[in-house]
Every structure is written in structure tokens, then in C-alpha cells.
Amino acid sequence: MKVTRAECLAWRKIDQETVVIHLAERKMFGLNDIGGRMWEALSAPTTLERLEAIVVEGGLEGANVIDAVERFIVDLAEEGLVMSDEPLEGRGDDAEVVDFMAPGVSGRVPRIEWREEIRQFAGQCHFLSGQSHQCNQHPGGS
Amino acid sequence: MDPVVRNDGRFCIDLGGTIAEFSSSEPDAIHRMRRRFAGFEVASARPVISFIHSPEGGEQLSFSTSVDLKNRKVYLFGEQGISHVDGVLRTVLAVVAAPDLIAHAALLLDGERAFLCCGKPGAGKSTMAGLFPENAVCDELARVGVSPKRVVAKSLPYWKARPATVSLKSIFLLRHGLSNRRIRLSASDAIRELRRHLYWPLDEEKAADATFGTLSEVVQRVPVYRLDFLPDRRVWKTLTEVE
Structure with a gap:
């Protein structure tokens, strides 16, 4: 199986985080440091084994590695941020439950740290008829 | 740059480096828009974006707005169309002023x-x-x-x-x-x-x-x-x- 980034995305590395915008879905995501390193690798179709190696380089060991990578890839796919050449159904579901928040582990597990919506009104200004009040709203809503 | 008073139904404003031109066949609409953007008016310049108001076209609705981003034109129809220029302006400006x-x-x-x-x-x-x-x-x-x-x-x-x-x-x-x-x-x-x-x-x-x-x-x-x-x-x- 190979996984790669989806289209219609923008991203930047900010401090230790990688911030990704899904332009079509109008959403913003924050990936932690190790998640950001995996994100860099996903610029081209990448095997899960390669992604697992990145997590191992980050200090995670044992069975947790596969679980962590699969869980992360499934999370990214559910948000429309990656595509895979094989179905991801079931991946990450039967993982031994890793205590991803345990001391010494959480920073080594790739993760979407946060998700936020971006409200945008430019698109709503196209061919508005009698509804331009929508264009008068501010970007964050009331 | 000193504003140039024009009476041809159009004027330009400087939106932080982006020139926008407003035009209307309705003198009162031009007057109202000039008051709204007082202080930002500049001498005629090549506009990046044009706002074109027409009092016609709102037969069934009090106003309507149409944005043609490709050609950088915004059409404001109807007598009340210009009342909504603020909202349209900021969203269109986000596109034409990028990366700002x-x-x-x-x-x-x-x-x-x-x-x-x-x-x-x-x-x-x-x-x-x-x-x-x-x-x-x-x-x-x-x-x-x-x-x-x-x-x-x-x-x-x-x-x-x-x-x-x-x-x-x-x-x-x-x-x-x-x-x-x-x-x-x-x-x-x-x-x-x-x-x-x-x-x-x-x-x-x-x-x-x-x-x-x-x-x-x-x-x-x-x-x-x-x-x-x-x-x-x-x-x-x-x-x-x-x-």
C-alpha cells in the first residue's frame, strides 16, 4: 500500500507543528512534530513501511509503531488529507490500544493535534440575488 | 496623490496598493460611494478591480451582486446595490490583494x-x-x-x-x-x-x-x-x- 497527500491543500511548518489547510473543505489542521515529518514524506506515494521507519526514528518502538502509523493515516484519510492506492477500511481498528497520551509516548506518536473550520464568504458573493447580507458578515461568524 | 474630481461617473480608490474603480450611470450612487470612501480616493489609475453599478437589473429584487473574478469585475445591480459594496469589496479584495x-x-x-x-x-x-x-x-x-x-x-x-x-x-x-x-x-x-x-x-x-x-x-x-x-x-x- 502506498499513501500520498490529497490535492487542494496548503501547508506550512510553524515552530514544531505543521499546519495544513484543506481548501475545498475549508478546514485547518495542526499536525504534531512527528506527524509533520510524516507529512513531508507524503509529498510522493509512500509505503507504510517507510512511514513506520520515520516513527521509529522519532523514538517509538515495538507494536506501537504500526498502530500509530495506521491510526494517523486513517485520521488523515478521514479528513480528506491523503489518498491511498488500497482501501484503508479496518486499518487501525484492531490495533492494540496504545496509550498515546502516556508520558514519553505522546510526543512520538503522529497525530492531528487540532482541527478548525475556516469560514469564508468570497464564494458566497458569486451571483448573489437579494442576499448580499451574507457578504457583510465577518469571517469568523457571530 | 491628489484626488482628481471627475464627473464622468467613475472614480478610483487606493485599497492599500490595489486600485479599485467604481462606476455608475447614477450620479447619486457615485456621490454616495465617494462619501463612503472619502480619503482613499486617488487620481485616475489603471484599476485592478472594477465595481460597476447599474440602477437597472433589479426588477424582481431590490438588488443583486455578481462577481466575475476572472475579469476582476464586480457588478452591483439595483438602486440598493451600492449599499452592499463593503461586504463584496472585502471578500473580493482578499483574492486580488493576495498574498496580503x-x-x-x-x-x-x-x-x-x-x-x-x-x-x-x-x-x-x-x-x-x-x-x-x-x-x-x-x-x-x-x-x-x-x-x-x-x-x-x-x-x-x-x-x-x-x-x-x-x-x-x-x-x-x-x-x-x-x-x-x-x-x-x-x-x-x-x-x-x-x-x-x-x-x-x-x-x-x-x-x-x-x-x-x-x-x-x-x-x-x-x-x-x-x-x-x-x-x-x-x-x-x-x-x-x-x-
């Missing part, structure tokens, strides 16, 4: 530098501008861009705005509070918070990416604070504190 940011914010001068004060409606932008009218150059909309040497903020027209171009000193996310207190945000937290106060040109991928790039650079070059404040002039001390 268009922020829902007040801009306050502090000498040769400025504070950008962001917040949702009721958070205190107008309150802050009203507390310091001598410093405020706009209370609703500002433009932010980056150059190798500085981050630049520019006021954009709204009811009480006046033109200004200054280096940006800090950004504050406003919130009415029980005391004056500011907390510095990390760059990633700043992006997460500021996203709410920007107009994103998400329909145009290149413009959106460029805007995101500017935002990323701004939060790494300019300190961003959450500011709880009481509505009196003592907050100036908190705004201008040196870390």
Missing part, C-alpha cells in the same frame, strides 16, 4: 508603528478605536503584507478610516475582560486564532496558498497576544508594554 492578508481588525498607531486589533463583533475593535481616536486609523478592516525588512499594515476604508501605511508592531486578539491582561501566543496558536479574523480567498488555490504563506510569516515575525481589557484608556499601558 485582509483582516477584520482595527489598526492603532503608536508612533511610526501600529497595533492590529482583531476580534469578532462585540469583542472591542470599535471600542478600542473609540478610546484612542487620535491613534486609530481604522476600526473594521486592515491589510497586512510582508517585505524582507518589515511587516506592513495598511488601513482600509470603512466609515471612520483614514489612509495609513505603517510597520506592524504587534497583533492583539481582543476580548472584554475584568482586567487588562495580555498573553503571548505561540506561532501555531496565533495562526489557529487569527484564521477567524481573515478573509480567505479559498476559491483560488494560489491566492489561498499565498495568503497562508503570509500569515505564517507574520506570526513568526510579529508577536501575537490575547488581550483581555477594560474599556478605558489605561489599556494603552498594556498594549505598549515591552517584554
